[in-house]
Amino acid sequence: MTDDPExxxxxxxxxxxxxxxxxxxxxxxRICDIFGALQSETRLKILFLLSGGGLCVKELEGALDIxxxxxxxxxxxxxxxxxxxxxxxxxxxxxxxxxEHVHTLIDMCRKHVSEHE
Amino acid sequence: MTDDPExxxxxxxxxxxxxxxxxxxxxxxRICDIFGALQSETRLKILFLLSGGGLCVKELEGALDIxxxxxxxxxxxxxxxxxxxxxxxxxxxxxxxxxEHVHTLIDMCRKHVSEHE
DNA sequence: TAAACATATGAACATATGTGCATATATTTA
DNA sequence: TAAATATATGCACATATGTTCATATGTTTA
Numbered sequence: 001m002t003d004d005p006e007x008x009x010x011x012x013x014x015x016x017x018x019x020x021x022x023x024x025x026x027x028x029x030r031i032c033d034i035f036g037a038l039q040s041e042t043r044l045k046i047l048f049l050l051s052g053g054g055l056c057v058k059e060l061e062g063a064l065d066i067x068x069x070x071x072x073x074x075x076x077x078x079x080x081x082x083x084x085x086x087x088x089x090x091x092x093x094x095x096x097x098x099x100e101h102v103h104t105l106i107d108m109c110r111k112h113v114s115e116h117e
Numbered sequence: 118m119t120d121d122p123e124x125x126x127x128x129x130x131x132x133x134x135x136x137x138x139x140x141x142x143x144x145x146x147r148i149c150d151i152f153g154a155l156q157s158e159t160r161l162k163i164l165f166l167l168s169g170g171g172l173c174v175k176e177l178e179g180a181l182d183i184x185x186x187x188x189x190x191x192x193x194x195x196x197x198x199x200x201x202x203x204x205x206x207x208x209x210x211x212x213x214x215x216x217e218h219v220h221t222l223i224d225m226c227r228k229h230v231s232e233h234e
Numbered sequence: 235t236a237a238a239c240a241t242a243t244g245a246a247c248a249t250a251t252g253t254g255c256a257t258a259t260a261t262t263t264a
Numbered sequence: 265t266a267a268a269t270a271t272a273t274g275c276a277c278a279t280a281t282g283t284t285c286a287t288a289t290g291t292t293t294a
């Protein structure tokens with residue numbers, strides 16, 4: 001015998017209702033892609049570095065022990081999802097965090113890290 | 118001729134300094150894994166559904182057009198990263214969002230979605 | 235205009251990941 | 265204890281992803 005009352009499954013109607021409250025396939029897909037882009041040490045490092053201010057590819061190359069093409073590929077991924085933006089300055093391509101959303105996300109990560117001792 | 122002053126690359130010292138401000142490899146790895154878990158329509162749907170309250174596997178199965186084993190696999194992934202937790206209630210395994218961090222994350226997604234019209 | 239520099243891209247390969255199927259485990263009910 | 269129910273797991277396969285190498289593009293300087 002158990003103290004806990006047994007769980008009562010919701011009927012199909014309530015479940016259908018629940019389903020309506022979640023984002024559409026399209027929206028989920030987009031969210032997915034964004035998280036996918038963040039599932040990469042390289043791209044996370046880039047975002048953390050850029051969160052301090054704009055940097056060109058050369059600087060990122062100096063900071064990260066990763067080849068230039070690999071960095072460019074990562075930047076493209078981040079660019080395509082509008083997580084970073086480029087501005088051409090002379091011969092350099094200066095990348096920066098796209099907007100406050102992304103800044104918030106990075107801050108969130110920092111907090112998460114610091115809270116886990 | 119251009120109005121913009123050309124970008125000036127930071128020297129290696131400043132770059133080394135920048136590097137110190139980003140999370141350690143270990144922490145990055147953990148963040149990576151979390152985002153990795155979120156890069157899945159199935160797992161995102163599960164999280165959105167659970168954000169309304171605890172649900173057992175059976176209910177998730179009724180809501181999602183996905184096989185029971187696939188759902189269990191997804192739940193395991195989420196469990197291992199402590200994004201969801203289980204509580205056994207009789208013969209049911211009731212899953213719920215692990216903590217406020219995760220709730221915040223899901224809310225963030227909802228906001229993101231609603232702000233992009 | 236040639237050379238040097240900064241960045242981007244494409245193809246290819248190795249590895250990671252998700253899903254289905256079969257099946258194992260655990261709990262409850264008869 | 266047998267049968268039914270609820271969930272978990274292992275394996276295998278198809279697909280997705282990241283990285284490297286070679287090379288293309290674009291910009292500046294000599």
